[in-house]
Ligand SMILES: Nc1ncnc2c1ncn2[C@@H]1O[C@H](COP(=O)(O)OP(=O)(O)OP(=O)(O)O)[C@@H](O)[C@H]1O
């Protein structure tokens with residue numbers, strides 16, 4: 225089992241309160257953020273995006289046999305709660321002899337989740353590129369695959385950035401669910417300290433504040449990326 | 460081209476089209492809206508796959524659309540023609556120069572330095588020597604269309620296809636584009652041009668095809684088809700577009 229290896233947390237005891245508590249709880253939470261929340265988000269998003277791209281391309285295929293499994297995957301993930309998916313991976317799979325550590329379990333569940341939601345975004349943005357762009361690719365001699373890669377995806381990427389950023393920001397917040405499968409991420413730290421001090425309000429607000437800061441930074445980054453991708457579009 | 464037909468579902472848009480495009484000659488295709496001109500042109504480079512028919516090329520390459528089209532044949536066929544679209548369809552995320560180099564570099568894998576040289580030459584030829592590094596949105600319609608022409612020329616096709624290359628343009632920009640096409644005709648490019656510009660067609664073409672309702676109604680030299688049309692439908696059409704106020 226994966227236990228809290230953070231001894232710092234245990235030095236905070238009942239009776240610590242106010243600013244002192246906020247200060248003492250700050251580093252364990254930030255550490256949870258840096259060691260778990262952010263890596264979990266980044267890895268899951270990267271893996272999820274690859275899955276999403278594959279799924280989107282499969283769903284745009286002319287062949288039913290290619291489309292069907294992709295559609296099934298998206299439907300299954302979108303139709304079930306995130307927390308249930310996490311529990312199936314972490315608590316369920318051991319029943320068939322597959323025991324996975326908390327962090328990799330979380331990565332698996334979140335990647336699958338991002339893969340399904342982002343594939344819908346990517347599929348929509350690929351479809352939004354005018355047919356004439358495909359044809360222009362064909363007329364300079366490109367195959368379907370080359371046209372997709374060289375002509376369609378770069379344009380679809382620009383269309384995808386705003387909705388994918390939303391997926392990303394949601395993911396940051398959703399990783400707090402990993403606290404329920406023992407990942408020592410930001411919110412888990414808050415819960416541990418709160419359980420010890422009974423200062424729920426202060427600690428949960430502090431955790432909320434930290435999530436907010438992360439998301440705020442991401443929003444700024446999102447705008448920078450969008451501006452860069454829009455350099456070839458009339459203002 | 461022999462016995463070409465094309466249906467979209469139940470709708471037969473091209474009916475038993477037989478035509479020949481001679482090397483070095485310019486063929487213009489005219490006809491009322493919906494007569495199948497665009498579809499014919501798109502069949503020529505298999506953007507639409509004809510329902511029936513055959514293409515034979517001078518070099519012996521031939522495709523029979525009565526059978527399933529092989530992927531390799533499709534690519535060979537596309538390689539033989541360059542297409543200029545009515546709505547340009549430039550790649551918006553690439554500069555004028557990159558639009559032109561994309562085909563030769565990515566598909567034909569030709570030497571980069573040589574391709575860039577060639578692209579610059581082509582852009583200069585169409586009068587855009589000082590616009591090479593601009594993105595399509597920074598260009599006027601006429602300039603975009605000239606990039607489109609350079610892009611099609613860059614793949615060194617045997618046949619250039621133009622689908623109403625000037626009909627999306629403001630009247631004062633039409634001339635530049637037509638002049639570029641005329642110049643290409645003088646240089647001996649083989650071309651098929653769909654156009655409503657009668658005067659241009661008379662000047663530039665060796666052969667005129669008049670289509671209506673998916674059939675070739677009349678074809679021949681510009682004098683025959685445009686100046687002294689035999690068929691009533693051709694006469695009516697010409698009257699309408701030459702005197703649009705009536
Ligand atoms: N993808 C398609 N699916 C179904 N019908 C089509 C399709 N493309 C064209 N058609 C039909 O085929 C006929 C011929 O169309 P086409 O675009 O070739 O005409 P056109 O001569 O180029 O007309 P215009 O001068 O208006 O460009 C029209 O009736 C059109 O509705």
Ligand SMILES: [Mg+2]
Pocket residue numbers: 496497498622623
């Ligand atoms: Mg047309």
